Amino acid sequence: MAKKLLLDKADVSGIRTYEVYRREGGYRSVEKALKMSTADIVEEVKKSGLRGRGGAGFPTGMKWSFLAKPEGIARYLVCNADESEPGTFKDRYLMEFIPHLLIEGMIVASFALGSNNSYIYIRGEYAWITDILETAIAEARQNGFLGKNILGSGFDCEMYVQRGAGAYICGEETALIESLEGKRGNPRIKPPFPAIKGLWDCPTVVNNVETLAAVVPIINEGGEEYAKIGVGKSTGTKLISACGNINKPGIFEIDMTISVEEFIFSDEYCGGIPNGKRLKACIPGGSSVPILPANLLLTTAKGEKRLMNYESLSDGGFATGSMMGSGGFIVLDEDQCVVRNTMTLARFYHHESCGQCSPCREGTGWMERILKKIENGKGEMKDIDLLWDIQRKIEGNTICPLGDAAAWPVAAAIRHFRDEFEWHVLNPEKCLTENFGLRHYADPIHVPVTA
């Protein structure tokens, strides 16, 4: 059994309430942190090697140290709980069942960053979790962990929960800030980065829910202890929300040393694929990361076993690898159609594009329409090349990463599953009733032996 840091108390009855959470050792990190200097806390987080759990994997300690600290200007901590990536639902679990863990992490982070007003920007659809968080915040305030002069340290901190209105784009940090300010959730043009000019033009740090929750074990056990878990630059534990064609969909906390194969097939985690089906493909980190066929998912192009961590999943770049992303692990068995899957994702990005910059506004809709055409047996060979060209012209040319996120799934699907697209074009009637199937997607990869 792997060590759990975030979810070890998740099964304790009543952990959602302050009494039980406190009894189980909660808020120890706040007591410890308030006695430390803020620089030491940032140093601890740096030592831990914690990387942002929202998708990009940027080192959290580094992000914190970039925060501008001009005299007399307020600083803000904002928790990004706008978890809207298809396939990702880890933050929801964390906030719904152990809300105090997030609040505890946020108090420590607020203290370290000097934020007296911290915000949780939560996805609009998580309406009931807003209530859970607000109850938890009220409990924390009653017990002196929020409000004026916390535990006699002289540090004041208030925490607010703000609900979004249901836009995926508001998970992008600058769009989130705009939305939090009460404006239309359009991403801002960077630079300036939020660390310099964020919420109300003040220095701001935006962190994911899981990142802030991970601050608690880092402070409790020390950054170096935390860094001992995991491998290389993938330290600590990671929450993975697994879904799709697996026997045990749900949230798993892993240390990042297990292999992808073990994660999918062992009973401790996903428990294999139901009905004796074979693995065809997988999107390992939420809908926007590249899809991989079974053979490249389980082994890298060099023939090594692929592990569930940042480096190994991205081994080979986009040509043969993918990304850890936000940990939304979507498994597709041999009965799934990659064209249909790609179309669904393209429809999502088309629907969620904010419409601010032209490549994403026009390109996402175009890609969806072409994919729909191919899926419905009306596609032509040139459409596949056209799709490739459109995604290429969106990627990297937009204001925010949504353009990239819309382009990557399409690019990866064509890169690895081009013959399935071609089969759809060549068999316009058959593709409406049948599936392409597994074919060669799980065949072992030929690795040339070096002489």
Place this chain on the structure above:
Amino acid sequence: MADEIKKETLANFKVTIDNITIEVKPGTTILNAARTIGGDVTPPAMCYYSKLQGSGGKCRTCLVEVAAGSTADPRPMPKLVASCRTTVMDGMIVKNITSDKVKDARAGVVEFLLLNHPLDCPICDQAGECHLQDLGYEHGKEGTRYEFTRRTFEKEDIGPYIQLHMTRCILCYRCTYVADQLTDKRSHGILDRGEHAEISTYISKAIDNDFSGNMIDVCPVGALTDKTYRFKNRVWFTKPVDAHRNCENPDCCGKTTLWLRGDEVFRVTVRKDPWGEVQSYDGKPGWICNTCRFDKKKTIDWVIEGVTKISRHSVISQGRYEGLVIPKDTIVEVMGGRSPRLLMDIHDESEVNKPGVHLSELNGPAHSDTFNNGQ
């Protein structure tokens, strides 16, 4: 105050754009630096408007490649950057028309912008002075690869003076900045999102403000046009003259361009600089009020100064205006002294715009006979 002094003592930054090196003040954007060079080196800008704070970064036509960030840190920037919102650094090397990556990306952006744009130039009032037309002419491909139904919007009435034609809009957001920065209360904005985002008032209200007419001038396409001029004439048949009047409105600069035919004033607009933006007087943009724009349609209302000098690389500059100033050509400099090869002379291909025909010298509108008679 201390800040200002510090700024002035700072040395100018050297920046190289397409092999041409210039010195600019720190804080200048790449686009504005390129504008001081002029010509083909300047990236096109559809959404950026130097007189409107916060504009730019949206249309992505001004993307450029930064081959070296600065002398201190000569690493190239990983992605193409929006030149309108990126400030220059000392020793920065920028590639615009000399970069294949830029040309490829720009062709993509032009295709995206034209994807859902109705190509109704023959019946659009903006034709001739449309930035998208210029952009398509210079950077576009001959055809579209889009084979689906184009997006359309229902017509919306936003008052007696301004015609909103949302189908043509490219969502540059300029008009919302005008409303934010020029008028006391913004009553329109962007509704909905993505492909369906539209400029609208909330909901279907008229825009009523003394300076709302400036939205028409900042609109790069024919999405916002002058209702008092609608369908009355083509811009290239009217003759632009500079004029002014003592406007009672203290915020109105009173300096305008009248678009005449004979003695009839067809249209009043702000005066525009070579980049199609409103001209500044003593650092203040010369916006005009709606009274000047929509109500003063007689020559006796105005003191006419003389023929407007048109100096823009544009479809309109093909119109053989009197006072036409051909913008500086930089291509020889960009190519290190070599001359470019002319692939096609328009006059070999087309019967219109004969070099011998001068529209401003004609009495009355031009006609196909005007051009045919030359033969």
